[in-house]
Amino acid sequence: MIKILIPASFLVLISHLAQAQQDTAVLPAPAIRNLNEVVTVGTRSTGRTRLNSVAPIDVFHLSKLQILAPQNDLNQLLQYVSPSFNSNRQSSSDGSEHIDPASIRGLGPDQLLVLINGKRRHTTSLVNNQGTVGNGSVGTDLNAIPAAAIDRIEILRDGASAQYGSDAIAGVINIILKQNTHQLSAAITGGVTSRGDGGLGQLSLNYGTGLGKQGGYLNITGEAYQRGKTTRAQNNNLIIFDQSSLDNYFAYDFTNDPAASRKYDDDMLKQKGLKRDDFNFQIGDAQIKNGGVFYNLSLPFNNSKSEFYSFGGYSYRQGQGFGFRRLPSDPSVNVYSIFPNGFQPTTDSRIHDRSIAVGLKHKLGAWQADLSNTLGDNRFDYRVDHTVNASLKEASPTEFKAGGHEFLQNTTNLDFSRRFTQVAAGLNLAFGAEFRVDDYRIRQGEEASWKNYALITNPDGTVTNPSGLAGGSQSFTGFSPENVIHKSRNNTGVYVDGELDVTSKWLVSAAARLEHYSDFGTALSGKLATRYKLSDVFNVRGAVSNGFRAPSLHQQYFSALSTDILPDNTLGQSGFFTNPSKVAIALGIPKLKQETSVNYSLGFTARAGNNFNISVDGYLTDIKNRIVLTGSFGFDANGEAVPAIQHIINPLGASSARFFSNGIDTRTAGVDVVADYNLRRGPHSFNASLGFNYNKNKITGNLHIPAGLKGQEQIFFSPNDSILITEGTPRVKANLSLTYGYKKFSVLLRNVYFGEVSRNSFPYGEVQVHKGKVVTDLSLSYALKPVVITIGANNILDVFPDKQVYGNSYFGVFKYASVQMGSLGAFYFVRLGINIPH
Template identity: 70%
Template sequence: MHRYLYLLLLLLLLQQGVNAQDTTRNTDSIALMGGKETTTLQEVVLIGSRGIGRSRLNTPVPVDVFDIKKLQQQSPQNDLNQLLQYVSPSFNSNRQSSSDGSEHIDPASIRGLGPDQVLVLINGKRRHTTSLVNNQGTVGNGSVGTDLNAIPASAIERIEILRDGAAAQYGSDAIAGVINIVLKKNVHQLFASATGGLSSRNDGGLGQLNLNYGLPLGKQGGYLNLTGETYYRGRTTRTQDHDLIIFDQSALGNFFAYPFANDPAASRKYDDDKLKELGLTRKDFNFQIGDARIKNAAGFLNLGLPFNNGKGTFYAFGGYSFRKGEGYGFRRLPSETENMVYSIFPNGFQPNTTSHIHDRSLALGVKYYLGQWEADLSNTIGDNRFDYFVNNTVNASLQDKSPTSFTAGGHEFLQNTTNLDFHRQFAGIGYGLNLALGAEFRVDDYRIRAGEEASWRNYGLRQNADGTVTDTLGLSGGAQSFTGFSPANVTHKSRNNTSLYADAELDVTHRWMIGGAARFEHYSDFGSTINGKLDTRYKITDHFNIRGAVSTGFRAPSLHQQYFSYISTDILPDGKLGQSGFFTNSSAVAKALDIPTLKEETAINYSLGFTAKAGNLSLTVDGYLINIKDRIVLTGSFGYDPFGDPVPEIQNILNPLGASSARFFSNAVDTRTLGIDVVADYTWHAGPHTLNISLGGNFNKNSITGTHVPELLKGQESIFFSPNDSILIVKGTPRVKANLALTYSYKRFSTTLRNVYFGEVARNSFPYGSVQQLKGKVVTDLSVSYTLKPVTFTIGANNLLDVFPDKQIYDNSYYGVFKYPSAQMGVLGAFYFVRLTVNL
């Protein structure tokens, strides 16, 4: 129903725009509301071309431009991921729960593709990814993304999102598109913002302070723009009573949840009597489910220093972010005898995983004019370090001697990129030719560090004289909830990449523009690739353009995907010590199962659309088709069937190699993404009154067109690529997402009403659960601002009507533990905020 209302409104806007008198200049602009006057800025975008910027409506491929300063002042959202989630229809980011590191770094994607299929730039330079591999069955499972929330929103002037394949222009990862973050350059302006908020359930409390100030440098227009941000977000609890057996009922023959009890009524009575005896209730044994607690502090700088009368410019930008997150694993109930140390936690325990995440980056460069050529030499280094600490838990195999906190190790990723670019305008060729040439040399470095011994070792295992192993205790080893990285997981790998590119745009006539790009890349670990792109734009009239593009793309397998391992120790059927968990593709186990080494994903992107402008109305409509071959995914555990029973023919291969089960990364599937983006913007002025209406929609369908199962694993398709992972790709993000925002301003008063429609998604808890379709929902945001220069006071709400995803069906809830899935708008519910902003 909501999608038809959006379509009706769009048609009304188009009619109004055609009838409106065109009093604007023949340029594309964006209106910034929030005061008596309306300032108009030309939307000149830098992304998509390495030459001079074009206006948003004149680019040959779709580009969105978001004024972060304005969003940060009026939007209820407070971090970069959530800001983009609520203004960009093609962008999706969900906070996760009970998912280890993915609770602390939010996965984000464009057009329903993977987090690692979008490239992030800052000031046009490649941003490093995180060191985290998402491996807990969330959207983007098996992928490595970029931590946008490590970048303070107050440091950003605007964000440009290129919604088209751009690997030929910018390199690996740009299959779905590119996000370019443009930092502030302003001087003599102080921006300060303080925000506080709380959810309707009195949790998820927020406190945030932002400061930004620019200093002039020298006499040639130099600047130093500095930003600081501190951020606190409290945890949320979205739990409910479950049906798991709480206390040890092994004497009754009951070992798991009520549906498996011999006598469910007697089993429940046993628990109820025990609870009454201890003065407790079932709620005291509920799991902690919800958003993680986050503390974040970050600083950023952006520096530009012209010299030689503006002929050259030295520049630098970068920053440091430290985040401390606290997420929660599965509660250990006292009925789980193999996990318990009753002298420490007689009634079980709720483990939590604390993260320390350091994110550092620095770019240095010089731009200089060599005759009519502009040269740009730069070096960008970025590093992400993630350390794990597990608390309120035990290593059961240590019994009474077990600590309750463990240092569990971590991972780190460093990337250093050196670029040399040349650019020139040729005015005498056609109606103007822009040519760019360049080279890039990049080094990637990935490592895993072991945790303390007690975090991963099982102290009950004893080696016998004949080489067999005995479990003398029958208790679990390692830190419960998150077992630490062991010495067997430790790795330190690096690689380098060299690339050459050429990028050209020619205005053949004043109406017709064509462009092309070609890129050669050579990786030290898997070889070379060549990619190209052709695009064009034709002006039917001064206010109506047709545009389209075709390109090939690629994404290199990350070092994380090639070398991540997370192996635990167990006992094989022959009584000897074995291993299970994540193995690398270069391991003997992978070779024995015929798992090939990873290669690059390849893609072909097609797009076709139009842009139109009528009076104060602008409209863009772009259709796209993205075919991806050899997409990298994470397999299930070979050696067991989906129900956990051993598969003899696979065990016969694994056991002689000292393994009982194994997971891998694999180029397992081909996918197709088909969709259309619609963006409309209309601004109406009448004296001191201004109304802006912005409507955007993304209609997107992902499908799996092929799988690549090794011959040896035929019959293991549900393990090789599980129905759970399949549905995350096909229906994990909304097929329809639409944003409708109305901003009205009158003198010092301004208000924004925004509705976001999150379309239907699906989840699957195979093999024990079922496929569940989660209905589309509309989330309403409302904010009201009053400005008494230089101060603006804002109050408002995100999700004003307290909308949640559909409750999980019982089969998918782990016997009632999980009330809601981490999908669509997330599980925060209504959130109310107040904000004080100072602009001096």
């Protein structure tokens, strides 16, 4: 008998599900996971399955998920089926509103490697820098890949730097594109939230055809969708109208009466025929329009001894996010002749994501050779609308092109592999080389988007702003000439990877990788793993590996000004400066160096007959010199301005300064449990799928703070940044999916438990624990070939995160934090699918 101890917090999920079943007729979809399924990630041997692999691997079939799942983009699909995967939409966070950060096991987005068909996928050009999970990191835009183009997704939940590259510290996501032929598929989805916003319209088309007489194919996907904004605002307690010159106004005793400011605002609202609701901030999901095409091509030749292959695609996204509303109470940021009642600025994105891979496979005797080149590019341009450059006064435009950033990556691989059947019970040997070029640039915005025209250079050389008017486009300041950069580097790596079946029961795997960065030197990564079959149905496995991650070009060279809530609880300009900058040198901020990691894992897999399987894996990941963003220099731990630092950064248009630093060491420990039960009896089919993740992140040892900054530990790495790492993602996350099918009907009932998380708004707020929540999905599908109709809901019980305590809400502006399941609420949808053979 196997006993599994389940934390008390997970019992909420079981209890909630039992109650839901009393009221809901649970009607099946085929299992989306199967321990006997062959996998391609985590091994270069053929025929490995989830049951006999040396590392934990999840496999999710997108075509099956997309029939019943209420989620429509790739990040959200994985959020609800993979317990170790985390991604939620952000609000009022500049670029992170348009590209959702994603991670596994609570580690950074840049510690997760994404592959397509086994080839490295480029990251985005965006640095997450607005206090979101993954703050200071660079991830991969999974939503740029049409879900309809994907056959399945394999998630390797183990360190794999030695196998795939130095940034595979947390694990690897391998996306396998569709290869189906002689088929046309289409799906139309429409949906809306329970509050009547966030409307979705989505169309996807997939077509596959055979090529030649040796099994070639071409599969093409087109997808387009539009997602409306959501509004989760509430009244706030900010002062609406300018009262700076009314201190002695006879009707309002501002000095002795705390309510006088509110009374004045209320009187002005009545006089202008306005309501306090008219001055709420726009808080919620951004509006997104996205279109993309993807293809997957294979052309075998030479009697199938050789194969030419290619895949890639193009995605174009327009987003409209919202910055902090500029209330008319602040004359330094307003032009009253243009916006007499202030304005709600928008940050609009134009994102181009392009990729193409070409390759040639060829059998050289008993060896399999693979030569490929993969090129990927992500370009992000900003426009700021419904705003002003206050320093231009009446001459200010209301729309600005604010510049942008771009990241290009080109990867060339040459790989060889062979199976030696005569060595022990079998040896698979692979080796190869990789050459990669990274290129990063920041482009300047138009002059009015970044310049402050009110600055005056005095005879003594000092720069002052006697009018106090703010420069640049309000909400998102354009990239200035000082931010413009164009840098590149190259990386050369060689690897060897072996899997030895010592006996029919005992498998040993080893890999080593030597990498040389043109800007960070040479490092060696290794991995040793083993799996032993105690019986035909029970395996134990374990692994140990180390990794090396050089700072990305983005982390080395990104600089910008952005509007943020400063440590004194006011809106102001926060500057991001490079480590070689004069500001960084003046403060003693050191240059960046590489992160290093060590991973350990131990677990087992088991199955009972053909119906039930389970895997349990524990893990431990230590990361040294982890790259993080510092806090805001320019203020002390009490939120008071520090004149000596302000004197350095104010002429640069900033009130605070942040940097990247190898500031901390972290340890991540946890356990994953994945179990499936499948049953088929005549026209009835049933599947129960359980996924559970317990994950604990903590900061170990002391801060790596420069000697000159001793005493400023809470500024160097602030409590709010610390809590994002240790408690920003749920410590416990679990999902239980039940699918039942009868003839033409199928039903999905899924409960996902998002454990508690914490947020801190230091220095003006407090630590708040957001309690765990259960989100319920329910959908019903009816198939009348070739058409399938599905109706259902995500979060049908309309569950939200806990409301923020007042001290963390910026005077009541932010009703909810962007945590756990986000603030979408219930989302209802209808989907029409069609599948036509040809």
